[in-house]
Amino acid sequence: MAGHIPVMLNEIVAALAPRSGGVYLDGTFGGGGYAAAILQAADCILWAIDRDPDAIARGAGLQARYPARLRLIQGQFGDMTTLLANAGVDCLDGIVLDLGISSFQIDDPARGFSFRADGPLDMRMGRDGTSAADLVRNLDERDLADMLFEFGEERASRRIARAIVAARAQAPIETTARLAEIIRSVLPPDRSGIDPATRSFQALRIGVNDELGEVERALAQAVKLLKPGGRLVVVSFHSLEDRMVKRFMGEVAGRSPGLSRHHPGGLVERARPEYRLLSVKAGRPTEAEIALNPRSRSARLRALERQSPPRSVAHDDILSDHEGIA
Numbered sequence: 001m002a003g004h005i006p007v008m009l010n011e012i013v014a015a016l017a018p019r020s021g022g023v024y025l026d027g028t029f030g031g032g033g034y035a036a037a038i039l040q041a042a043d044c045i046l047w048a049i050d051r052d053p054d055a056i057a058r059g060a061g062l063q064a065r066y067p068a069r070l071r072l073i074q075g076q077f078g079d080m081t082t083l084l085a086n087a088g089v090d091c092l093d094g095i096v097l098d099l100g101i102s103s104f105q106i107d108d109p110a111r112g113f114s115f116r117a118d119g120p121l122d123m124r125m126g127r128d129g130t131s132a133a134d135l136v137r138n139l140d141e142r143d144l145a146d147m148l149f150e151f152g153e154e155r156a157s158r159r160i161a162r163a164i165v166a167a168r169a170q171a172p173i174e175t176t177a178r179l180a181e182i183i184r185s186v187l188p189p190d191r192s193g194i195d196p197a198t199r200s201f202q203a204l205r206i207g208v209n210d211e212l213g214e215v216e217r218a219l220a221q222a223v224k225l226l227k228p229g230g231r232l233v234v235v236s237f238h239s240l241e242d243r244m245v246k247r248f249m250g251e252v253a254g255r256s257p258g259l260s261r262h263h264p265g266g267l268v269e270r271a272r273p274e275y276r277l278l279s280v281k282a283g284r285p286t287e288a289e290i291a292l293n294p295r296s297r298s299a300r301l302r303a304l305e306r307q308s309p310p311r312s313v314a315h316d317d318i319l320s321d322h323e324g325i326a
Contacts, residue, residue: 003101007235007296008285012096015233015278015303018042022093025084025225026078027218028092029055030102032062038096039066047185049083051076051126055102076126078217081225093230095222099124099215099245100237101205102297113205115180117195121173123208124244125202134205136173141165151212154201159186160200176201188237192311202238214243219248226306231278235304242282242300254275278303 002309006012012034018024020043029050039062046069050056056074063070073280075083077097086092093251105111105125112122112132121133139147140159149155163186164173172177180197182260187196206212222232232249236242283301 005293006031006037007098007293007299008098008283008289008301009033011283011301012233012235013037013041015283016094016096016231016303018044018094020044020151023047023089023091024094024096025049025080025092026096027055027222028096028098029059029072030098030120031055031104032059032162034096034098035059035070036062039069043069044093045069045071045073046071047084047089049073049077049080052105053104056192058104075212078214078221080218081221084225088183090225091227091230092225093227094239095230095232097215097218097222097232097234098297099194099211099235099241100299112176115176115195115201115309118175118177121176121179123205124210130208132179132208133172133174133205135207136164136179137168142247145315147207148200148203150203152201153239153320154198154199154203156187162186168191206240212240212244215244216248219245221237223252223306228306228308231305233301236300237298237300242302245300245302248284249275249277249302253304272296272307274309275304278305 015234016024018038018041022042022044024038024044024046025037025048026048029035032048035046035048038044038111046066048059048074050059053074056072059070059072063072071087071264073087075085091121101113106183112120119170121131121136121313123132135144135147144164145161147155148154148160154160160183164179166235167173167182173182180195180201181195184195190196226232230256232243238244252273252275255277266324279302286300
């Protein structure tokens with residue numbers, strides 16, 4: 001796994017708490033760091049999904065070490081219910097989702113995710129579908145600006161979109177270096193030292209891979225797949241994803257705002273939530289980890305557990321409670 005450092009590895013394994021005999025899912029196999037740690041922590045079965053065929057191919061070595069316990073599936077984690085059902089699995093003891101892009105993808109110029117080395121403007125986590133070059137070539141100025149603003153939180157989105165449209169009229173924008181140069185030509189250097197192209201590249205990557213849609217679909221499916229006592233652990237790397245995860249987990253854990261005490265509905269006792277948060281606040285990497293792996297600095301860890309259903313009162317118990325009442 002050279003070049004790949006799994007983020008908050010110890011914290012993730014602790015939150016997942018794998019046990020022998022359990023069945024777990026690593027929905028974002030990537031470099032296999034989490035998978036290896038989970039398999040080492042307990043004598044369990046681990047299913048692992050990744051949309052990138054290169055990641056599945058890299059997993060062959062780890063699968064050879066755990067031939068009876070690691071099962072790899074190529075596909076999107078937003079389709080986890082179908083992918084697992086096809087393999088005969090309908091419930092799990094725990095799920096891990098690492099929403100960050102793999103270091104293998106970032107560091108390979110041929111994948112086109114980074115402006116730090118020139119390469120084709122691709123950004124596809126899989127190998128099919130619309131590329132970043134397709135979006136830059138085909139989106140009109142308004143749609144392009146909206147994408148940069150919504151997915152990259154880029155305040156200068158209209159200025160950048162205007163520059164891209166003007167540049168592509170002169171020649172196709174097909175490489176990461178050319179796109180980054182166009183963006184830098186209309187934005188001043190950031191005082192923080194962040195490259196001016198960073199937010200736009202993030203926006204295009206999210207758009208190409210429908211990352212927010214994937215997260216939304218995955219969260220909804222994951223909680224339904226958990227057995228009572230099962231845990232969902234999610235690591236996100238930018239505010240858009242983290243807000244989605246925080247909001248979703250809060251809602252299913254019953255932490256949405258309650259009714260006013262003056263409202264009649266506020267007098268009704270609410271049922272115990274089916275899920276509970278393992279921590280109200282997001283976990284963050286230590287300073288030591290950030291020093292070792294600067295890419296971990298924006299990581300946020302959130303986790304929840306499916307609770308056992310409350311004991312229902314049996315019909316006979318209800319009758320016995322009323323038997324001596326005249």
